[in-house]
Amino acid sequence: MFASIILLLICIVFIVIQLKSRRPKNFPPGPPVWPILGNILDLSLENPLKDFERLRKTYGNVYSLFLGPKPVVVINEMKTIKEALVTKGVDFAGRPQDLLINDSSEREGLVMTDYGSSWKEQRRFALMNLRNFGMGKDSMEERIHGEIQYTVDTLEKSIGKSFSPQNMFHNAASNIICQVLFGKRFEYEDETIKTVVQCFTENAKIANGPWAMIYDSFPLIRSLPLPFRRAFKNVETCRKIAKSLMNEHKQTRVPGEPRDFVDCYLDRLDKPGDRSSFSEAQLTMYILDLHFAGTDTTSNTLLTGFLYLMNYPHVQERCQQEIDMVLEGKDQASSEDRNNMPYVQAVIHEFQRVANTVPLSIFHSTTKDTELNGYSIPKGTLIIPNLTSVLNEEGQWKFPNEFNPENFLNDQGEFVKPEAFMPFSAGPRMCLGEGLARMELFLFTVTLLRKFKFIWPEDAGEPDFTPVYGVTLTPKPYRMKVQLRVSQKIPH
Ligand code: HEM
Numbered sequence: 489m490f491a492s493i494i495l496l497l498i499c500i501v502f503i504v505i506q507l508k509s510r511r512p513k514n515f516p517p518g519p520p521v522w523p524i525l526g527n528i529l530d531l532s533l534e535n536p537l538k539d540f541e542r543l544r545k546t547y548g549n550v551y552s553l554f555l556g557p558k559p560v561v562v563i564n565e566m567k568t569i570k571e572a573l574v575t576k577g578v579d580f581a582g583r584p585q586d587l588l589i590n591d592s593s594e595r596e597g598l599v600m601t602d603y604g605s606s607w608k609e610q611r612r613f614a615l616m617n618l619r620n621f622g623m624g625k626d627s628m629e630e631r632i633h634g635e636i637q638y639t640v641d642t643l644e645k646s647i648g649k650s651f652s653p654q655n656m657f658h659n660a661a662s663n664i665i666c667q668v669l670f671g672k673r674f675e676y677e678d679e680t681i682k683t684v685v686q687c688f689t690e691n692a693k694i695a696n697g698p699w700a701m702i703y704d705s706f707p708l709i710r711s712l713p714l715p716f717r718r719a720f721k722n723v724e725t726c727r728k729i730a731k732s733l734m735n736e737h738k739q740t741r742v743p744g745e746p747r748d749f750v751d752c753y754l755d756r757l758d759k760p761g762d763r764s765s766f767s768e769a770q771l772t773m774y775i776l777d778l779h780f781a782g783t784d785t786t787s788n789t790l791l792t793g794f795l796y797l798m799n800y801p802h803v804q805e806r807c808q809q810e811i812d813m814v815l816e817g818k819d820q821a822s823s824e825d826r827n828n829m830p831y832v833q834a835v836i837h838e839f840q841r842v843a844n845t846v847p848l849s850i851f852h853s854t855t856k857d858t859e860l861n862g863y864s865i866p867k868g869t870l871i872i873p874n875l876t877s878v879l880n881e882e883g884q885w886k887f888p889n890e891f892n893p894e895n896f897l898n899d900q901g902e903f904v905k906p907e908a909f910m911p912f913s914a915g916p917r918m919c920l921g922e923g924l925a926r927m928e929l930f931l932f933t934v935t936l937l938r939k940f941k942f943i944w945p946e947d948a949g950e951p952d953f954t955p956v957y958g959v960t961l962t963p964k965p966y967r968m969k970v971q972l973r974v975s976q977k978i979p980h
């Protein structure tokens with residue numbers, strides 16, 4: 489009996505030592521690693537933010553931890569993140585391929601595709617076609633204005649009442665992507681789009697929730713009927729919808745005369761010869777990727793922006809003065825007006841800085857053995873770029889910890905963009921919707937502020953600016969009140 493206990497203890501000690509030394513040589517420091525479990529016990533599965541804070545304080549800007557057997561490196565602060573994502577861009581341009589999120593997307597699409605020729609081809613195609621979206625009759629800007637009109641109608645119907653703007657902004661952002669993809673918008677009550685949005689919202693929660701962490705840490709349990717199965721089901725539902733929309737398109741398209749992104753892609757498929765990474769299955773996932781990447785991000789940024797505008801009325805008024813002055817006599821704003829609105833530009837950038845919409849970027853992975861800050865990082869290591877640490881980094885901002893448009897203004901009141909402004913991340917994987925997103929943020933903010941005054945309802949209590957944790961940060965649900973501006977005449 490005694491002997492076997494001793495033996496057992498020796499075994500345990502042996503295993504622990506074995507696994508402790510598993511952190512590769514010269515790997516970034518981090519907490520001791522447990523056998524099998526890795527560091528999963530060091531993290532709160534619901535909201536690990538506090539634990540990360542602690543680890544960073546103890547181990548520095550580049551630290552490591554283990555999800556089960558999987559090594560993860562978290563990188564913080566501008567200099568280090570730029571070094572990794574820009575200077576050593578290619579080394580860090582991969583995407584992890586063995587996570588829940590990979591298995592549910594079957595590696596097609598764009599966002600989670602690993603670095604390689606297929607990703608390059610697909611990304612180049614998207615960039616080119618998003619840039620060219622003057623295609624068809626309406627330019628991108630016209631399409632956005634078209635959608636804003638529905639938002640304006642919604643707001644007009646709500647004048648004097650207090651209401652929740654969540655769905656309004658969500659639907660608007662979703663419809664703008666649908667315009668790009670399918671050349672059409674969906675009514676706000678449309679069941680199809682509601683289903684898609686619901687699946688995605690749910691998956692965004694699952695993807696960094698406790699079950700995903702468990703799935704990612706323990707390959708052995710992956711085939712069990714546990715709650716993460718839900719994520720697969722959701723993707724399947726969306727894929728079916730995307731497929732039927734694609735088929736609809738195939739019926740109505742005229743080859744060579746693309747109306748939208750899907751038409752462009754189908755034209756590309758018609759090209760004879762080697763179509764390389766282009767396929768219908770790829771397109772289906774692509775549609776979902778772009779829709780997902782473009783909806784939650786933009787709408788949460790707008791939601792955050794308006795939350796601050798209501799609570800900083802002097803900022804709102806100063807924007808309105810500038811907007812009235814620059815747009816005097818014009819029907820509507822256009823992107824070029826940005827250059828004449830330094831204050832509004834500063835405010836919108838400040839929205840993005842405080843909204844911190846994608847706090848940990850999308851996870852990267854190393855494409856080869858590499859180095860960072862003197863540490864060795866092997867190929868295939870999961871990399872988490874902590875964008876939050878840049879967006880409020882001490883020393884990079886005049887006012888890192890408050891909402892203040894002065895962060896983007898110089899002494900002459902001109903707009904300046906500090907190097908640490910990277911809500912879209914940086915390097916080869918940087919957000920490819922940046923141009924579109926910035927156009928949306930500008931046109932929405934300016935058009936709505938020109939027409940309406942936004943008021944924090946008297947009975948709403950103190951605002952809570954703490955966001956809800958997720959892949960994308962969301963402001964806590966809030967209500968807003970709107971008034972028509974006095975200086976603003978209602979057209980006809
Ligand atoms: C305010 C709005 C937005 C924010 C804050 C945002 C932020 C980001 C971030 C942080 C990444 C990860 C970059 C990386 O891995 O290093 C990303 C990737 C991406 N975004 Fe955005 N995004 C926004 C809007 C959009 C829009 C409107 C689109 C759609 C056209 C879009 C499409 C994408 C795509 C396709 C990727 C993946 C790129 C790749 O893996 O190569 N985003 N975005």
Ligand SMILES: *[C@@H]1O[C@H](CO)[C@@H](O)[C@H](O)[C@H]1NC(C)=O
Pocket residue numbers: 537538540541542544562564872874876877
């Ligand atoms: C990212 O940076 C923020 C702010 O510096 C910090 O509070 C948070 O804990 C960091 N997250 C990770 C994963 O290190």
Ligand SMILES: *[C@@H]1O[C@H](CO)[C@@H](O)[C@H](O)[C@H]1NC(C)=O
Pocket residue numbers: 585586587590591592593594595
């Ligand atoms: C990613 O997902 C695909 C499809 O589900 C799977 O075949 C592949 O093995 C996964 N990659 C890894 C590294 O697990």
